[in-house]
Amino acid sequence: xxxxxxxxxxxxxxxxxxxxxxxxxxxxxxxxxxxxxxxxxxxxxxxxxxxxxxxxxxxxxxxxxxxxxxxxxxxxxxxxxxxxxxxxxxxxxxxxxxxxxxxxxxxxxxxxxxxxxxxxxxxxxxxxxxxxxxxxxxxxxxxxxxxxxxxxxxxxxxxxxxxxxxxxxxxxxxxxxxxxxxxxxxxxxxxxxxxxxxxxxxxxxxxxxxxxxxxxxxxxxxxxxxxxxxxxxxxxxxxxxxxxxxxxxxxxxxxxxxxxxxxxxxxxxxxxxxxxxxxxxxxxxxxxxxxxxxxxxxxxxxxxxxxxxxxxxxxxxxxxxx
Amino acid sequence: xxxxxxxxxxxxxxxxxxxxxxxxxxxxxxxxxxxxxxxxxxxxxxxxxxxxxxxxxxxxxxxxxxxxxxxxxxxxxxxxxxxxxxxxxxxxxxxxxxxxxxxxxxxxxxxxxxxxxxxxxxxxxxxxxxxxxxxxxxxxxxxxxxxxxxxxxxxxxxxxxxxxxxxxxxxxxxxxxxxxxxxxxxxxxxxxxxxxxxxxxxxxxxxxxxxxxxxxxxxxxxxxxxxxxxxxxxxxxxxxxxxxxxxxxxxxxxxxxxxxxxxxxxxxxxxxxxxxxxxxxxxxxxxxxxxxxxxxxxxxxxxxxxxxxxxxxxxxxxxxxxxxxxxxxxxxxxxxxxxxxxxxxxxxxxxxxxxxxx
Numbered sequence: 001x002x003x004x005x006x007x008x009x010x011x012x013x014x015x016x017x018x019x020x021x022x023x024x025x026x027x028x029x030x031x032x033x034x035x036x037x038x039x040x041x042x043x044x045x046x047x048x049x050x051x052x053x054x055x056x057x058x059x060x061x062x063x064x065x066x067x068x069x070x071x072x073x074x075x076x077x078x079x080x081x082x083x084x085x086x087x088x089x090x091x092x093x094x095x096x097x098x099x100x101x102x103x104x105x106x107x108x109x110x111x112x113x114x115x116x117x118x119x120x121x122x123x124x125x126x127x128x129x130x131x132x133x134x135x136x137x138x139x140x141x142x143x144x145x146x147x148x149x150x151x152x153x154x155x156x157x158x159x160x161x162x163x164x165x166x167x168x169x170x171x172x173x174x175x176x177x178x179x180x181x182x183x184x185x186x187x188x189x190x191x192x193x194x195x196x197x198x199x200x201x202x203x204x205x206x207x208x209x210x211x212x213x214x215x216x217x218x219x220x221x222x223x224x225x226x227x228x229x230x231x232x233x234x235x236x237x238x239x240x241x242x243x244x245x246x247x248x249x250x251x252x253x254x255x256x257x258x259x260x261x262x263x264x265x266x267x268x269x270x271x272x273x274x275x276x277x278x279x280x281x282x283x284x285x286x287x288x289x290x291x292x293x294x295x296x297x298x299x300x301x302x303x304x305x306x307x308x309x310x311x312x313x314x315x316x317x318x319x320x321x322x
Numbered sequence: 323x324x325x326x327x328x329x330x331x332x333x334x335x336x337x338x339x340x341x342x343x344x345x346x347x348x349x350x351x352x353x354x355x356x357x358x359x360x361x362x363x364x365x366x367x368x369x370x371x372x373x374x375x376x377x378x379x380x381x382x383x384x385x386x387x388x389x390x391x392x393x394x395x396x397x398x399x400x401x402x403x404x405x406x407x408x409x410x411x412x413x414x415x416x417x418x419x420x421x422x423x424x425x426x427x428x429x430x431x432x433x434x435x436x437x438x439x440x441x442x443x444x445x446x447x448x449x450x451x452x453x454x455x456x457x458x459x460x461x462x463x464x465x466x467x468x469x470x471x472x473x474x475x476x477x478x479x480x481x482x483x484x485x486x487x488x489x490x491x492x493x494x495x496x497x498x499x500x501x502x503x504x505x506x507x508x509x510x511x512x513x514x515x516x517x518x519x520x521x522x523x524x525x526x527x528x529x530x531x532x533x534x535x536x537x538x539x540x541x542x543x544x545x546x547x548x549x550x551x552x553x554x555x556x557x558x559x560x561x562x563x564x565x566x567x568x569x570x571x572x573x574x575x576x577x578x579x580x581x582x583x584x585x586x587x588x589x590x591x592x593x594x595x596x597x598x599x600x601x602x603x604x605x606x607x608x609x610x611x612x613x614x615x616x617x618x619x620x621x622x623x624x625x626x627x628x629x630x631x632x633x634x635x636x637x638x639x640x641x642x643x644x645x646x647x648x649x650x651x652x653x654x655x656x657x658x659x660x661x662x663x664x665x666x667x668x669x670x671x672x673x674x675x676x677x678x679x680x
Contacts, residue, residue: 040479041474041475041476041477041479042475044472044475044479045472045473045475048468048469048472048473052458052461052465052469056460057460058460145456145457145458145459146453146454147456147457147458149420149422149452149453149456150450150452150456150457150470150518151470151473152420152421152422153420153421153422153448153450153452154445154446154473155421155442155445155446155473155474156473156474157441157442157475160475161473317424319417319423319424320417320422321417321423
């Protein structure tokens with residue numbers, strides 16, 4: 001690395017006279033400054049990637065649409081106020097998918113529950129699609145537009161570019177999930193009020209403790225979507241048609257959810273990518289159902305690592321022909 | 323030195339056996355030294371070349387041989403025209419040089435650094451335009467350059483603004499810097515791509531079909547930019563299927579035909595491969611033919627009805643032929659020396675029309 005630095009410095013000194021560009025920091029290469037500069041160089045690409053992603057009009061619209069859902073769900077539920085006689089919530093088997101109905105009953109008394117309603121409803125399709133658009137497009141979009149060959153000729157470095165793309169997907173998934181949670185929380189509190197939170201297991205905790213549970217649930221959903229993002233990244237390295245990768249990922253989510261709901265496929269169900277997504281009700285019990293939680297997190301971690309490796313193996317060995 | 327030699331001779335006189343073995347040893351060492359020197363010159367040679375490849379080959383998954391044992395030798399400081407019809411393997415070669423595609427066999431070096439292994443180290447010194455410009459349509463010209471600049475971990479962020487500004491100014495896009503790339507004309511897109519190649523001080527610029535799809539004015543602008551870049555002492559490797567472009571800016575050429583490099587050398591060398599002809603317009607064609615015969619000009623062709631006679635000029639100087647003609651009393655109405663156009667040579671090398679040899 002230091003030889004690279006040195007040669008770069010030499011080049012710039014040689015060329016200063018011809019191009020008239022003064023680059024003091026390149027001419028004085030201090031050995032101790034190498035590593036922070038490389039870190040800064042990597043952060044710079046990540047910062048640019050995030051800026052390009054989050055400032056893109058289309059992506060902002062996508063986030064806006066995602067944010068509208070919890071608002072509409074809140075208003076819809078307020079208008080069609082359900083009868084508060086449903087009784088002691090949930091009753092879902094650990095690990096099984098929670099129907100949003102379990103939360104509806106709690107909602108009447110507490111707006112905090114709108115976050116769980118919104119997350120469980122949006123996790124079926126809206127949030128996965130929002131992640132699919134960004135993850136599916138991450139590499140294939142660059143390849144399709146031809147910008148991938150220019151990034152690699154800069155050189156961005158294949159592994160480094162892939163790492164930045166994954167970091168961007170993580171940031172996007174976290175942003176989308178927290179956006180849903182925050183909008184739902186604000187809407188819920190505004191429409192239904194706030195107070196001590198009655199959990200699915202019947203225990204009542206303080207509002208502050210309830211908000212901490214909201215945070216845990218949101219982070220759990222983030223982890224689920226990051227696993228999906230890693231699959232999307234891997235698919236994205238296989239094609240130069242962004243729309244194909246996005247569609248493939250969306251279809252994968254729906255197919256996984258369908259298979260998960262067919263009892264005959266019960267044997268494979270725990271290994272499906274979407275199986276543990278809605279298990280965040282584990283956080284809404286007292287004591288918390290940590291077994292389910294860890295199963296879920298393990299599933300997301302395995303998917304992330306596995307497909308991250310597949311993406312890396314493919315991206316570092318494939319010819320860029322677009 | 324002399325004293326040492328003397329003492330050596332003395333010892334040689336007394337201890338013959340030992341000296342013999344010593345001699346053998348010396349011979350070994352000398353051989354070793356010569357060998358090292360050779361390896362050294364071999365190692366020192368590539369940096370003289372901005373691009374060097376040996377046996378560079380790319381076979382696509384379908385089995386098609388896109389690039390077939392190409393040995394490129396692009397001298398530093400040259401403007402190298404990489405010629406060939408569409409589909410002759412130019413772009414695939416460039417992709418391998420830049421580490422975008424991996425060669426099936428063979429080696430490539432950029433500025434003495436092996437590719438693709440040395441990509442991270444050497445590519446910051448190489449600017450490139452590969453197969454047309456490619457940018458983010460929803461970003462402005464400025465933001466597009468900032469994007470590519472941020473991908474270069476060796477580029478100092480502090481100077482990014484000034485470098486982007488200068489690159490845009492150099493290609494005349496300062497006024498359109500804040501305009502979205504989507505609204506750029508084709509010529510502007512091409513110029514923005516060249517600006518991206520000039521974001522940092524470079525030792526080598528690789529331009530793949532930089533004038534593709536441009537109108538004559540745009541072509542001229544690009545040609546002017548290539549000249550400017552070359553004037554700064556930067557090696558330029560420019561691929562094209564347009565001969566006029568190469569003829570006017572290049573010092574060296576390489577010609578590709580169906581994946582093979584069929585000619586490589588200075589432009590003048592390519593011209594020399596075809597003999598220039600002298601053409602004389604005169605009413606006395608027969609008399610002129612006699613003079614031509616005396617001078618020993620080869621392949622004379624008489625066209626009396628057009629009052630024209632032509633022959634290969636060979637080593638003869640045109641002014642001498644003129645003097646001889648006048649001396650012989652031949653009425654000369656016009657005299658021209660015609661080299662076969664580069665286009666004729668090019669077509670001769672690459673074959674006529676569409677190539678179906680794959």
